[in-house]
Amino acid sequence: MRRLSRQGAVLGAGVVLLFAASTPAVADREESLVPSGGQENGNLNAQVEVIKYDTSKNGNGPSAGPVAAVQADWSPPPCWYAPKWTPDELRDYYQRGHEAIHHDPGMPPEAINEWSEERRNYIDGDYEDFNQEKEGEGMWWGAVQNPNAPFEDQFACDRVPFWADNGETPDVENIITPEILAGLAYEQIKVPGTEVTLAPGGKSKVNLPTWAWLDGGEFKPVAVTASLAVGGLDMSATTTATPKSLRIEPGTKDARLHPASGECTINGDGSIGEPYVKGKADQEPPCGVTYLRSSGDGSYAMEATVTWEISWTGTGVAAPQALPDGTFGNEQAVEVEEIQSINR
Structure with a gap:
């Protein structure tokens, strides 16, 4: 040829x-x-339009965005x-x-x-x-x-x-295949924003843990299906992203992470971390950060990034096939103050 x-x-x-x-x-x-x-x-390049995308199960909302593949040598076709x-x-x-x-x-x-x-x-x-x-x-x-x-x-x-x-x-x-469609669907994946809930509320306190968590209802699998039906072909692939873990970057070296790796695993119900309840202020959270120094008149840019496990199934491929994990996150400002004590 x-x-x-x-x-x-x-x-x-x-x-x-x-x-x-x-x-x-x-x-x-x-x-x-x-x-x-x-x-x-x-x-x-109208063939791109011939490929149809079903995004009805995709992430949505103003904070949703595309994932970035963690595998540097991989990209969609x-x-x-x-x-x-x-x-x-x-x-x-x-x-x-x-x-x-x-x-x-x-x-x-x-x-x-x-x-x-x-x-x-x-x-x-x-x-x-x-x-x-x-x-x-x-x-x-x-x-x-x-x-x-x-x-x-x-x-x-x-x-x-x-x-x-x-x-x-x-x-x-490089002939079109379900695997290529899966890679193109990967490009269309959008996942929710990752602004975590922090507690105790208000400003964080030096040397006291700040609890961090994400509700399971917000973080659930999303999927996009790419299909092509032309010239005797009829194939499709569905790429699914499932939340896997949350990584916290505190925005300063003067901090201690919980767990120490900074990777908070997902719970069975799809949530990440554990909500803070009154009385646990001095306990170590399953997911969070302890700041060791005040942010002064400013704030720390804490970054919360969720890793999504991504796989696909498609025409002739019933068992899920792995694609590189993807990440998506954002920064949020965290003010940290010294605990005031009174000497009598």
């Missing part, structure tokens, strides 16, 4: 940014290179191959591209020649008339870029459009 040069690969992928360095005007003509079918409003064009749509795509580049005086000759050669391949080369005789029996597959990925990584999928009959899964690296 053919690959293209850097310039041709980007054209073959359907993203008209390849000549931005030599001819900035190309970016303004994106819509002119868009196939007529299934690519509305000039969206060059930057690109993949999926069904994109019918024969008519691919013909229209190449015709629009042909007209656009031939009317651009700044287009490099080698780029024009490469595009023309690629187009001829679908007219009277490896294929004939864009496989018109197989209309309805399959689709042209092409590269799809993840707009959330680093720009250069998006073009790792550099094959020119290729044909696959309905129901056929091409033997090509």
